[in-house]
Amino acid sequence: MKNDSDEIINTIKSGETKMHSRAYFMARAALVLLAAVLLFLLILFVATFIVFALQENGGFFATNFGPAGWGAFFASLPWTLLLLSLALVLILWIVLRRYSVVYHQPFLYILLLLIVMVSLSCVFISAGSIHGGIYRYVSRNPIPVISGVYEFETAPAGGVYRGQVVTLSTSSFVLENILGQTSTVLVTPVGIDPGDYVIVFGHGVATATIQASGVETIVDYQ
Amino acid sequence: MNTMPEMPEPERTDEEVAALVQKGDIDSFRILVERYDAKLTRYAKRFFFHGDDGKDLVQEVFIKAYVNIKSFDTARRFSPWIYRIAHNEFVNNIKKRQKERDNVSIFDFDTLFPHLIAKETADDGFNKAEVKRMLERSLDTLSEKYKEPLVLYYFEDMDYREIADILHIPVSTVGVRLQRGRMMLKKIIKE
Numbered sequence A: 001m002k003n004d005s006d007e008i009i010n011t012i013k014s015g016e017t018k019m020h021s022r023a024y025f026m027a028r029a030a031l032v033l034l035a036a037v038l039l040f041l042l043i044l045f046v047a048t049f050i051v052f053a054l055q056e057n058g059g060f061f062a063t064n065f066g067p068a069g070w071g072a073f074f075a076s077l078p079w080t081l082l083l084l085s086l087a088l089v090l091i092l093w094i095v096l097r098r099y100s101v102v103y104h105q106p107f108l109y110i111l112l113l114l115i116v117m118v119s120l121s122c123v124f125i126s127a128g129s130i131h132g133g134i135y136r137y138v139s140r141n142p143i144p145v146i147s148g149v150y151e152f153e154t155a156p157a158g159g160v161y162r163g164q165v166v167t168l169s170t171s172s173f174v175l176e177n178i179l180g181q182t183s184t185v186l187v188t189p190v191g192i193d194p195g196d197y198v199i200v201f202g203h204g205v206a207t208a209t210i211q212a213s214g215v216e217t218i219v220d221y222q
Numbered sequence B: 001m002n003t004m005p006e007m008p009e010p011e012r013t014d015e016e017v018a019a020l021v022q023k024g025d026i027d028s029f030r031i032l033v034e035r036y037d038a039k040l041t042r043y044a045k046r047f048f049f050h051g052d053d054g055k056d057l058v059q060e061v062f063i064k065a066y067v068n069i070k071s072f073d074t075a076r077r078f079s080p081w082i083y084r085i086a087h088n089e090f091v092n093n094i095k096k097r098q099k100e101r102d103n104v105s106i107f108d109f110d111t112l113f114p115h116l117i118a119k120e121t122a123d124d125g126f127n128k129a130e131v132k133r134m135l136e137r138s139l140d141t142l143s144e145k146y147k148e149p150l151v152l153y154y155f156e157d158m159d160y161r162e163i164a165d166i167l168h169i170p171v172s173t174v175g176v177r178l179q180r181g182r183m184m185l186k187k188i189i190k191e
Helices: A004-013 A022-056 A061-077 A077-095 A107-124 A127-140 B014-022 B028-047 B055-068 B076-096 B130-141 B144-154 B160-167 B172-191
Strands: A160-168 A172-176 A184-185 A197-206 A210-219
Touching: A004 B028, A004 B055, A022 A061, A022 A077, A022 A107, A022 A127, A022 B160, A022 B172, A061 A160, A061 A197, A061 A210, A077 A107, A160 A184, A172 B172, A184 A197, B014 B076, B028 B055, B028 B076, B028 B144, B055 B076, B076 B160, B130 B144, B130 B172, B144 B160
Parallel strands: A184 A210
Antiparallel strands: A160 A172, A160 A197, A172 A184, A197 A210
């Protein structure tokens, strides 16, 4: 009577089952690695975009204006993109979970490590240089979906406006944003000069007119 | 002329045998099948099945092990590797039959957050023989999430790291599941 091992060995020897080559496993590992690298780059792109969006809509600097500024900061956070980046991190974790170095660690540690890696990368990558060009391009030449993503400037969250001072008068100044659109800011300009980059905290009172409750200069920022 | 008595050749380790199979020695694979057939059949029966399904699935495990043997790193231990294949095969079979996910989902809180690593010797006041007896009696009532680490630890004599490699979970999670599993067993026995 045949036993189990005979049956298995006979199945193998009959050629019904073939051993995968080492090259097959190397190619598979390379594909996983490639997918992981692409996912990481995508996460980095989304993260730098979030930084860029917060810089452009002023949310990044809103916390300088006290509790109301903090409210503006949270209102200006691109929650959809934050959820998207979290989803991408989850996908990356699932892709890499086949490796012991990943599955031996709790997800929280992997998440923290990725946050640190992305944050460090954001420090070295200029969000403005990557996304500023795309933003200006899609503002002039709308591209479906992408233009929608870059629409944050048209509705600055929580009354935060960012731009460069063009001219000053005794009770107002003219502010130009990244797209070259100008607004009149109603406030006595103190400590600012034409050419300065500023954040204005206030509310719109008429077309292209902002009643400011606070103005901050941004140093070395474009 | 005096002849030295012939010394029996030392038995090759699983990893050495696997290396031979990787080089194309199909017959050496028989050694691995013979070493693991009874263990994996017992594992299948204890964990998932009580009929003949387990036997067929174990054969499938060996075929998959052969097909994928070149992905095995001979510097590591062979047993967690083949038990991982068995675990996947059994879980997939259960999913197919029940048309639902196994209850160890990827979003299991046990694997998301860090835990203090429970000591391997910490048995919560139980001795090994006692837990084994309790497990035999209550296998069907325990949830799979806790049953599998208990079976691997108490019946298959795996350590925490090997269990972590089979289940693809953090080592600290293995400790937590064993601890909770033992408490559940205690509760079930009391009831």
